[in-house]
Amino acid sequence: MVRLSVALFSVAAAVVPAAMVYAAVPDYVAAAVADTSRPDADRATDVNRKPAETMAFAGVKPGMIVGEFYPGGGYFTRMLSDVVGPKGHVYGMENLRWDDPKSDKAVIDATKGNVSIEAAAFGTVRFPQPLDLAWVTQNYHDLKIAKYGVVDTVAFDRGVFNALKPGGVFFVLDHEAPPGTDTAGIEKLHRIEKALVIKEVTSVGFKLVDEGTFLRRPSDDHTLPIFDKKVQGQTDQYALKFVKPGGPIKR
Template sequence: MRTKLKASILFIASFLTGCSDKPDTPEAEANIYQKAVYYNELRPAADKARDERRKPVEVLAFSGVKPGDKVIDLLGGGGYYTELLSHVVGADGHVYLVNSPLFVNFTKDQIAERLANNRLKNVTRIDGPWNALGMPENADVIFIVLGYHDIYVPRPNNPDFEADPDAFFEQIHASLKPGGKVLVIDHAAANGTGNEHASTLHRIDEAFAKQDFEKRGFVLVKELDVLRNPNDDFTKDIWKKGIMHLTDRFIHLYEKPLNN
């Protein structure tokens, strides 16, 4: 058991080092994350065009996801990260693209195109209501990329699109194996604003996010700063011209404790 654990730690560490975001990295020298991003012939051109602003090599390495893992791309929308994760976990792993009605509504055509003709053979699509998303158990890693703030957006005119935060976190907890990780990326709001700007500006206070996950039984493991923008104007909606795709984004990795 100790041997397997040590091997796993060494495996992850080897890929966390030297993981700079360089498209000119020779394939022979590339790690699994660089190969997934730069040497994956299946990737659509539209995905590649988003790489510069999303830093997927660094994000994947930070998550620690590895071949053979069971991963959930939660609220993954059209599946940008699903595609990459599919390549990283390989034939012995599996990826679940899980979306609520809100996300299906906005990305259903993208999802259908990405998964057409079983092009990602190790990916399963799951569409479910917010309170019963149907996620599998014993997941190694759950990705929540730019969707966390949406659980705090009230939508009284369309209750199917509105989440119950407590039920959402309960499902995450039930789905993750002990020691499993949750990677969260979201648009930062001004300090001290909590979740009050989730519906108006599509942002959420980073300190609130930490407290939110920790009070639900998760432990913050580490943070990554590759998507920070100190010049972001926190008073602007993330879709406003000049700031769209350039927001200050925090990246957190949480763990479900082994005894939890």
């Protein structure tokens, strides 16, 4: 675990359904971002990805059980591990077709004993204990791309709903797409409309409780693929916080 004294960051105000305002970044989140053991390549992208604001908005806290979908090289995994600490755990669910043992090994090392990663068919929702937080960043759109594995995204959302404790959070962050973008467009652009994500996720019982605007970028007109050098790293992204009804998380 990281034990660093770090000044708090400020979080930009969000446009939220119930005029909610989220607080400044907690010290345990700031410390996780400042952890000098993080790879240099990860730290170099922080200015674009805003991990402190992202984790503060999602509400990750010490002691939480987190299910992270598609951790890849572990950009967020390492920081989530630091935040949840020894009393918490991060369960990574990787796509079997994407699984990279070298990346997994880099994440599950001597300093990250509270991380477990499993590779399974794309869209699998399987965790050994109920979750406080389910997390998918920049990958919900991939669930619509058949070459990665055919997924019924509504069934996926229902699986996430069932995997969470009452009051648990489903956090989704992705790249905005033009209105009416179909499946072919999602595959071409690697973007998905915020409205479609909200429609699907709320259809299984989740309530949308907050929307973060800290990665919204009006300069991105949504027409270019996210890997185009003109917009790569600077795409317009939304952050959505859904809650499973049933009261607060009990610990």
